Amino acid sequence: MWGIELQRKTGVTLSRQIYQILRDQMTEGRLQPDEVLPSTREMAQQLSVSRNTVYEAYEMLSAEGYIISRPGSQTRVAKGLCLGKPASVTGESDKPVQPAQNYLADFQTGRPDLRQFPMHLWLQLMHKAAEALPVNQWSYTGPAGLPVLREEIAAWLFRSRGLAIQPQDIFITAGATQALNLVADLLYSKSREIIVEDPCHSGMLHVLQSKGFGIRPVPVDNQGIQTGFLEGKGVCAIYVTPSHQFPLGGILPAGRRADLIRFAREYGLYLIEDDYDSEFRYNGSPVAPLRSMDAQRVIYIGTFSKILFPALRIGYVILPHHLHSRWRHLRTYTDVQNPPFEQAALAEFLLTRKLDRHVQKMRRLYGNRRQRLLQELERTFGNTWRVWGDASGLHLALEFPGRRFDREFALYCEKSGIRLTPGDFHSLRKGFHLDKLLLGYGHLDEEEISRGILLLYNAFSCFKPNHP
Amino acid sequence: MWGIELQRKTGVTLSRQIYQILRDQMTEGRLQPDEVLPSTREMAQQLSVSRNTVYEAYEMLSAEGYIISRPGSQTRVAKGLCLGKPASVTGESDKPVQPAQNYLADFQTGRPDLRQFPMHLWLQLMHKAAEALPVNQWSYTGPAGLPVLREEIAAWLFRSRGLAIQPQDIFITAGATQALNLVADLLYSKSREIIVEDPCHSGMLHVLQSKGFGIRPVPVDNQGIQTGFLEGKGVCAIYVTPSHQFPLGGILPAGRRADLIRFAREYGLYLIEDDYDSEFRYNGSPVAPLRSMDAQRVIYIGTFSKILFPALRIGYVILPHHLHSRWRHLRTYTDVQNPPFEQAALAEFLLTRKLDRHVQKMRRLYGNRRQRLLQELERTFGNTWRVWGDASGLHLALEFPGRRFDREFALYCEKSGIRLTPGDFHSLRKGFHLDKLLLGYGHLDEEEISRGILLLYNAFSCFKPNHP
Numbered sequence: 029m030w031g032i033e034l035q036r037k038t039g040v041t042l043s044r045q046i047y048q049i050l051r052d053q054m055t056e057g058r059l060q061p062d063e064v065l066p067s068t069r070e071m072a073q074q075l076s077v078s079r080n081t082v083y084e085a086y087e088m089l090s091a092e093g094y095i096i097s098r099p100g101s102q103t104r105v106a107k108g109l110c111l112g113k114p115a116s117v118t119g120e121s122d123k124p125v126q127p128a129q130n131y132l133a134d135f136q137t138g139r140p141d142l143r144q145f146p147m148h149l150w151l152q153l154m155h156k157a158a159e160a161l162p163v164n165q166w167s168y169t170g171p172a173g174l175p176v177l178r179e180e181i182a183a184w185l186f187r188s189r190g191l192a193i194q195p196q197d198i199f200i201t202a203g204a205t206q207a208l209n210l211v212a213d214l215l216y217s218k219s220r221e222i223i224v225e226d227p228c229h230s231g232m233l234h235v236l237q238s239k240g241f242g243i244r245p246v247p248v249d250n251q252g253i254q255t256g257f258l259e260g261k262g263v264c265a266i267y268v269t270p271s272h273q274f275p276l277g278g279i280l281p282a283g284r285r286a287d288l289i290r291f292a293r294e295y296g297l298y299l300i301e302d303d304y305d306s307e308f309r310y311n312g313s314p315v316a317p318l319r320s321m322d323a324q325r326v327i328y329i330g331t332f333s334k335i336l337f338p339a340l341r342i343g344y345v346i347l348p349h350h351l352h353s354r355w356r357h358l359r360t361y362t363d364v365q366n367p368p369f370e371q372a373a374l375a376e377f378l379l380t381r382k383l384d385r386h387v388q389k390m391r392r393l394y395g396n397r398r399q400r401l402l403q404e405l406e407r408t409f410g411n412t413w414r415v416w417g418d419a420s421g422l423h424l425a426l427e428f429p430g431r432r433f434d435r436e437f438a439l440y441c442e443k444s445g446i447r448l449t450p451g452d453f454h455s456l457r458k459g460f461h462l463d464k465l466l467l468g469y470g471h472l473d474e475e476e477i478s479r480g481i482l483l484l485y486n487a488f489s490c491f492k493p494n495h496p
Numbered sequence: 497m498w499g500i501e502l503q504r505k506t507g508v509t510l511s512r513q514i515y516q517i518l519r520d521q522m523t524e525g526r527l528q529p530d531e532v533l534p535s536t537r538e539m540a541q542q543l544s545v546s547r548n549t550v551y552e553a554y555e556m557l558s559a560e561g562y563i564i565s566r567p568g569s570q571t572r573v574a575k576g577l578c579l580g581k582p583a584s585v586t587g588e589s590d591k592p593v594q595p596a597q598n599y600l601a602d603f604q605t606g607r608p609d610l611r612q613f614p615m616h617l618w619l620q621l622m623h624k625a626a627e628a629l630p631v632n633q634w635s636y637t638g639p640a641g642l643p644v645l646r647e648e649i650a651a652w653l654f655r656s657r658g659l660a661i662q663p664q665d666i667f668i669t670a671g672a673t674q675a676l677n678l679v680a681d682l683l684y685s686k687s688r689e690i691i692v693e694d695p696c697h698s699g700m701l702h703v704l705q706s707k708g709f710g711i712r713p714v715p716v717d718n719q720g721i722q723t724g725f726l727e728g729k730g731v732c733a734i735y736v737t738p739s740h741q742f743p744l745g746g747i748l749p750a751g752r753r754a755d756l757i758r759f760a761r762e763y764g765l766y767l768i769e770d771d772y773d774s775e776f777r778y779n780g781s782p783v784a785p786l787r788s789m790d791a792q793r794v795i796y797i798g799t800f801s802k803i804l805f806p807a808l809r810i811g812y813v814i815l816p817h818h819l820h821s822r823w824r825h826l827r828t829y830t831d832v833q834n835p836p837f838e839q840a841a842l843a844e845f846l847l848t849r850k851l852d853r854h855v856q857k858m859r860r861l862y863g864n865r866r867q868r869l870l871q872e873l874e875r876t877f878g879n880t881w882r883v884w885g886d887a888s889g890l891h892l893a894l895e896f897p898g899r900r901f902d903r904e905f906a907l908y909c910e911k912s913g914i915r916l917t918p919g920d921f922h923s924l925r926k927g928f929h930l931d932k933l934l935l936g937y938g939h940l941d942e943e944e945i946s947r948g949i950l951l952l953y954n955a956f957s958c959f960k961p962n963h964p
Contacts, residue, residue: 093749
């Protein structure tokens with residue numbers, strides 16, 4: 029009757045089912061404008077449901093304007109409801125998502141070893157910290173982040189890098205990517221050109237490009253950005269990784285740091301300092317950030333993705349005072365704020381120095397893995413390679429003079445179950461780092477490293493380029 | 497000696513203090529290029545510290561290029577380090593953050609009653625769900641959100657609104673603000689004009705404006721957007737709140753819904769449907785979303801900020817298939833993803849139907865509060881007012897014919913300890929809703945409502961406009 033077939037065990041009430049079927053019939057034109065609907069009593073009998081059920085369905089249809097019912101008149105279908113069938117929308121087709129491959133040797137860069145993270149302890153802390161949150165912190169608490177976390181990060185920066193920062197200069201973000209994204213918005217009105225290191229992390233580069241920035245690459249050598257090549261006209265900022273150049277590994281020497289600061293002052297531009305993993309330096313303490321040389325020109329970006337775990341989604345930015353108010357505004361209309369639970373847990377993790385101990389433990393562990401990687405390289409590849417940059421971070425940049433690691437080689441490795449990044453992958457001007465490879469090792473134990481290098485050696489031996 | 501004063505109990509190692517002081521002296525020009533530094537032995541004696549401490553400081557300075565030390569030579573200050581004093585950067589000054597005022601009557605809109613939220617239960621769920629997360633979910637898990645949460649939201653939309661959605665069409669966001677922000681990025685390339693309801697939530701409007709969209713307002717009446725005023729040329733989307741117009745409260749009737757769909761198809765544009773609080777409808781079930789009428793033209797935005805609590809920072813967007821791949825890309829380069837803990841907890845909250853029960857409880861509670869508010873209005877203001885829109889949501893839009901609620905009145909109320917929103921506050925073309933007031937009541941208990949209305953009546957009586 030009326031094309032209505034009710035299903036009893038779907039979790040959807042019968043009245044809603046009736047409502048939906050009738051509504052679809054109206055928008056598809058099977059029920060015509062002005063057509064009379066049966067009374068609730070009649071419909072209830074025909075469908076073997078209670079009259080109340082039909083009444084509810086009619087109520088919904090009436091409240092939403094699908095049917096018109098006036099006292100003393102019959103119930104009729106409203107006008108102007110018919111939609112016909114939709115035309116298909118053309119657009120880019122959705123690419124299927126690549127399933128995660130199981131690599132035999134996975135040298136992906138930038139991955140901490142999550143197996144070593146004290147997850148149970150973290151979850152306990154989070155629970156405890158969340159229980160202690162006052163009820164008003166379950167509502168909106170502002171775009172800057174939890175005050176206690178900002179204080180603890182300031183204290184941590186002082187302990188770990190001797191960087192003296194006021195907590196109110198620190199703004200919590202949902203990770204470093206969001207930090208750069210918002211910094212890009214912050215600076216966009218000034219100009220549309222930005223200087224980046226070449227090579228530069230392709231993901232971060234993409235953030236800047238997607239904001240519409242023109243990109244001016246400046247080459248990098250073993251020590252970091254080559255400041256002699258800087259050209260400042262029309263530029264609003266320089267995005268740099270002075271503590272550990274990504275991906276080539278250099279620590280920027282003091283003279284070039286001073287160059288950057290002088291240059292920024294001369295041209296009235298900002299230095300965006302991305303300090304993504306300098307906690308893991310194996311030959312000494314973390315380097316003092318650029319930020320310690322100029323509090324007005326340097327925007328510092330930090331993250332806990334590498335020190336703790338990526339899914340935490342907590343980073344931060346240290347901003348010059350005159351940018352605070354614009355930042356608050358921007359963050360509010362971007363995604364309002366971080367959730368408070370992770371923030372409270374991290375504050376506790378810092379306060380109790382558990383973070384310091386975890387970093388210490390991981391620095392030792394990663395340092396050993398780096399040693400193992402170097403030993404295996406020497407044992408397997410002899411002296412055909414050299415390391416670029418400083419003993420720091422979670423990956424190694426290797427040069428194999430005379431070799432050529434192009435796309436074809438990378439694909440060959442991929443097929444052989446080896447994930448690695450050719451040195452030229454992150455380059456803007458291609459061709460200058462074809463003889464380099466990037467090997468991430470932080471997440472691999474020593475056994476995995478040895479096996480991986482053996483497989484890599486195999487790939488070196490077996491790979492025959494089509495166009496040599 | 498050398499202007500070095502060490503402090504023993506700061507938490508900063510002595511070697512780092514020495515390093516910092518020397519470094520500052522070099523960048524400030526007090527130590528000149530090529531100047532010879534004392535030997536580590538000499539310096540250690542003068543400062544009464546171990547030689548190793550000085551050695552560490554020199555190592556840091558050397559590694560970072562501040563000093564040059566060659567075997568058999570003296571240690572000298574590097575060249576090109578002097579920076580002088582920075583010039584001050586001019587820019588907008590940072591406005592002081594307003595301290596939260598304690599209102600005697602707080603009729604802020606859009607606030608759920610957090611006192612009623614089962615926080616303890618939620619935290620237990622979060623703990624349990626987080627413990628069960630496999631280790632790889634502590635790393636990056638992709639921009640779409642946890643699969644289990646997407647499935648549970650699909651099931652919830654079917655239970656609560658009869659909306660049949662594939663889980664893969666649902667993308668988790670950090671709240672509704674981020675959802676609109678990313679949708680704006682998604683559509684930006686198509687055109688720069690967007691139609692909005694007038695009045696329209698000023699925060700959401702701001703998101704669109706800050707993305708550079710030109711805004712075309714279309715007036716709203718008691719039932720929602722007046723589709724007769726639509727003009728489609730050059731427009732890429734229409735942002736609407738058909739389930740409960742914000743702020744005037746109308747539920748868009750079926751005929752106008754059909755108008756919107758036909759209009760979108762004709763001009764090839766998208767409908768952005770913001771369903772921010774339709775769970776709380778007091779005269780029936782939630783209205784069926786626009787999305788159920790067209791899966792290719794409607795982008796649906798949902799949030800849990802009102803149903804659960806704002807600090808959760810979880811919303812979602814339902815996207816037509818042909819926009820999926822661009823969305824993934826955008827979210828990845830915006831802030832990567834949500835943290836997994838809240839997502840896992842919410843999935844569990846949905847799966848165990850705790851959300852359904854919470855919504856049911858709160859709907860009853862808010863419904864009673866709305867009744868109390870209406871009773872108090874009648875008792876106090878007689879019949880000098882009428883309600884706009886449907887019995888739904890967490891606030892009331894009231895019209896007081898003949899009255900004028902301008903900025904002066906709002907300031908007067910603010911000073912009297914009453915927070916409310918004049919009806920014209922969210923208007924794009926000012927002056928059309930001066931006779932209306934918006935009163936949020938969700939977060940107030942019945943006692944607070946009665947007291948608030950009394951205070952409001954007082955304000956009505958005592959307020960004397962300067963320029964009547």
